[in-house]
Amino acid sequence: MVIWMFCITTIVAGVGVGVWLGLDGVLGDSSKTxxxxxxxxxxxxxSSRAAIAKNHICLVAYIQNCCCPxxxxxxxxxxxxxxxxxxxxxxxxxxxxxxGDITGYETGPLQMVDFGEVTQVGGNIKLSWNRITRVQxxxxxxxxxxxxxxxxxxxxxxxxxxxxxxxxLNVSNNGLALSRINFGDITYxxxxxxxxxxxxxxRIGFGSITHISGRLNISNTNGISRIDFGCITxxxxxxxxxxxxxxxxxxxxxxYxxxxxxxxDNAGLSYISFGDITHIGGWxxxxxxxxxxIxxxxITHIGGxxxxxxxxxxRIxxxxxxxIKGTVDVSVNxxxRINFGxITxxxxxxxxxxxxxSRINFGxxTYIHGKLDVSDNNLSLIDFGELKYIGDGLNIFGNDLTNxxxxxxxxxxxxxxxxxxxxxxxxxxxxxxxxGELEVWSNDLxxIxxxNITxxxxxxxxxMNSxxRIxxxxIKQxxxxxxIxMNSxxHIDxxxITxxxxxxxxxxNxxxRIxxxxITxxxGTLNLYNNNLTNxxxxNITxxxxxxxxxxxxxxxSINCHNLGSCISINKNTSPNNCPKLCPGKCxxxxxxxxx
Numbered sequence: 001m002v003i004w005m006f007c008i009t010t011i012v013a014g015v016g017v018g019v020w021l022g023l024d025g026v027l028g029d030s031s032k033t034x035x036x037x038x039x040x041x042x043x044x045x046x047s048s049r050a051a052i053a054k055n056h057i058c059l060v061a062y063i064q065n066c067c068c069p070x071x072x073x074x075x076x077x078x079x080x081x082x083x084x085x086x087x088x089x090x091x092x093x094x095x096x097x098x099x100g101d102i103t104g105y106e107t108g109p110l111q112m113v114d115f116g117e118v119t120q121v122g123g124n125i126k127l128s129w130n131r132i133t134r135v136q137x138x139x140x141x142x143x144x145x146x147x148x149x150x151x152x153x154x155x156x157x158x159x160x161x162x163x164x165x166x167x168x169l170n171v172s173n174n175g176l177a178l179s180r181i182n183f184g185d186i187t188y189x190x191x192x193x194x195x196x197x198x199x200x201x202x203r204i205g206f207g208s209i210t211h212i213s214g215r216l217n218i219s220n221t222n223g224i225s226r227i228d229f230g231c232i233t234x235x236x237x238x239x240x241x242x243x244x245x246x247x248x249x250x251x252x253x254x255x256y257x258x259x260x261x262x263x264x265d266n267a268g269l270s271y272i273s274f275g276d277i278t279h280i281g282g283w284x285x286x287x288x289x290x291x292x293x294i295x296x297x298x299i300t301h302i303g304g305x306x307x308x309x310x311x312x313x314x315r316i317x318x319x320x321x322x323x324i325k326g327t328v329d330v331s332v333n334x335x336x337r338i339n340f341g342x343i344t345x346x347x348x349x350x351x352x353x354x355x356x357x358s359r360i361n362f363g364x365x366t367y368i369h370g371k372l373d374v375s376d377n378n379l380s381l382i383d384f385g386e387l388k389y390i391g392d393g394l395n396i397f398g399n400d401l402t403n404x405x406x407x408x409x410x411x412x413x414x415x416x417x418x419x420x421x422x423x424x425x426x427x428x429x430x431x432x433x434x435x436g437e438l439e440v441w442s443n444d445l446x447x448i449x450x451x452n453i454t455x456x457x458x459x460x461x462x463x464m465n466s467x468x469r470i471x472x473x474x475i476k477q478x479x480x481x482x483x484i485x486m487n488s489x490x491h492i493d494x495x496x497i498t499x500x501x502x503x504x505x506x507x508x509n510x511x512x513r514i515x516x517x518x519i520t521x522x523x524g525t526l527n528l529y530n531n532n533l534t535n536x537x538x539x540n541i542t543x544x545x546x547x548x549x550x551x552x553x554x555x556x557x558s559i560n561c562h563n564l565g566s567c568i569s570i571n572k573n574t575s576p577n578n579c580p581k582l583c584p585g586k587c588x589x590x591x592x593x594x595x596x
Contacts, residue, residue: 034058034075043068044084062100067091080123083107092116098123101145105129115140124148124167133177137162146170146191156180167191168214176200176223183207192217192237199223206230212237215259219243229254238282242266251275257282260304264288274299283307283326292334296321305348309333314356318343327370331355340365349373349392358400362387371395371414384409393436397421406431406451415439415458428453437480441465450475459483459502472497481505481524494519503527503546512555516541525549526565538562547583550574 039057042048044065051057058075065084072093083090083104089112090104101123104110110130115138124145127135132152137160144166149157154174162184168191171181178198183206192214195204201221205228215237218227221244229252238259241249248271249263260282263272269289274297283304286294293315294308305326308316313333318341327348330338335355340363349370352360359381360374371392374382379399384407393414396404399421406429415436418426423443428451437458440448445465450473459480462470467487472494481502484492489509494517503524506514511531516539525546528536533553541564548565550556553574561568561579569583570576 038078040064041068041070041074043070071095083110088112090114092118096120101126105148112136114138121145128152128170142166150174150194153177156182158182159184159186161185163187165189165191168193170194171198172217173197174200183209187211187231189213196220196240202226204228206232210234215240219262221245228252233276235259238262242285244269247271249273251277255279261285264307266290273297280304287311287329293317295319302326305329309351317341323347327351331373339363344386346370353377353395359383361385367391375399375417383407390414393417403427405429410452419443419461425449427451437461441483449473456480463487463505469493471495477501485509485527493517500524507531507549515539522546528553529569538564548580549583 035056037055037057039052039060040048040062041052041060042064049068049070052070052073058073060074060077062079063077063081066081067087067090074095076097077095078099080100081098081102085107087107088109091114093116095116095118097120098118099122102121103126105126106129108130110132112134113127113132114136118140120142122144125143125147128148128150130152132149133155135149135157139161141161142164143162146167147165148170150170150172152174155177156179157171163186165186169189172194176199179200181195181204185208187208188211189209190213193212194217196217197220199222201224203226204224207230210231211234212232213236216235217240219240219242224244225246227249233253233255235254235257239257240262242262243265246266247268250273252275255276256279257277258281261280262285264285264287266289270291272291272294276298278298279301280299281303284302285307287307288310291311291313294313295317296319298320300320302321303325306324306328309329309331311333313330313335315337316330317339322342323345324343325347328346329351331351331353333355335357342364344364344366346365346368350368351373353373353375355377357377357379360379361383362385364386366386367389369391372390373395375395376398379401382404388408389411391413394412394416396418397420402422403425405427409431411433412431413435416434416438418440419442421443423445425447426440427449430452432452433455434453435457438456439461441461441463443465445467448462448470452474454474454476456475456478460478461483463483463485465487467489469491470484470489474496476496477499479501482500483505485505486508489511492506492514496518498518498520500519500522504522505527507527507529509531512534518540520540521543522541523545526544527549529549530552532555534555536550536559544564546566548561548568550559551569551571556574558575558577560577563578565580567581567583568576568579
């Protein structure tokens, strides 16, 4: 797609220069030689004005309360020019150089500014928050500071023969009034460019500009349908093209963007080309558009996250990218395929949830520093490929998976949530560490193999499945509660577990006996109710921090609590020995009048 991509090199001539006329009678012969004296002009002071004319002063240190007829006698201002608050028009006449700032912001009634013969301004031009409809830059070629003409009522603006802007350019917030911007001969802007919030613009081209050292902001321009980046090859800050009227965007010859790129919230935007861009130093935000596909083209480096959620994506291709420093979020799309290309490292999370995947392959990705979320798809197959490390959690709930192979993965730094799926079996393979909770409840599990897992940092939830036995394998420590209730368990093997940081709930099964193995501490409640236990041996347990719930075990006639627990709930036909006091309330939903 070709979109108006040639560089503009023609010179735009300056517009007419306003002058003060008919002053000879007031000021004397203006052809007399200028004095060497450096004056000070305050247009609000009669004696200051008189001294300029009387002494033939052409050079002043500053101008206060500009403007007045004496301004047209001057050739140079060493310092600043301050425009008085009542001024409606400003003419700089024969002044050739201003060494400091020209300040007329928030003056209110100012409507027109004519730079006359000014060729250079050494400071800033601050003319924001007025009612300016026209600015004539005349012969002005260089501004060493900021040009700020934001928050006015400009209809169109042309920068004439200016070639250099030293600290940025702000033409934002002129509303519906501004319909045209011509950047003229400007080639280099050492600062940011802000043309945002100009809803009257239907198109914008950046002409001969090749270099913007700061940020380029074109956001909140709902009327704009076309952008030509012209000759720009370098943007030293970010680029914001959010909330516009664009239907397509092509970044053309831009090769390097040192900041972030925001192309979000464009209701009609369906096409994007990253053109010649190879480097983006910050994040890329392309969410909430109408994209059906995204191709990252020549980009080899993105220094932050990629946000591409809430589009209509069916395809995304990462092409030449090998690592992404931040998060990748492509959630809430219509993705059926994703190509991770040569990516091996993702410095944040990876979110591909709420798409239309039936299968997914993570290819060469070996390291994800944040959370991996593949929830709420139609997945029947996950291939973790080369993935070995997930720094945070793993969400795989809400899919059509019946089994899963964790491949070469060894570390999951956060929780694993695989609930509300169709799992029949899960094998954790060589995964050794899960830093958060492990939740696989509400599936149809008949088999679970904890493989090499030795540590679970949060809760373990395996309730509401179809398990008949469970083997905790190599697990030594569970920092949260363990819930394996509401299965069909007849056997539990806790093996090497020594510590449970919360409660243990094995209620609602078909257990006749339970072996606590090496467990010494259960910090929460022990729920054994609604089983068929005939005997309870606490083995090596020395501490139970919560309730003992052993009611609704009709075959249990006696129990020796060994002084464990804070209170006990048992059936009336069970004789307690060395047990705590009876619990004052119900221990479970199964409690009834036959319980104590």
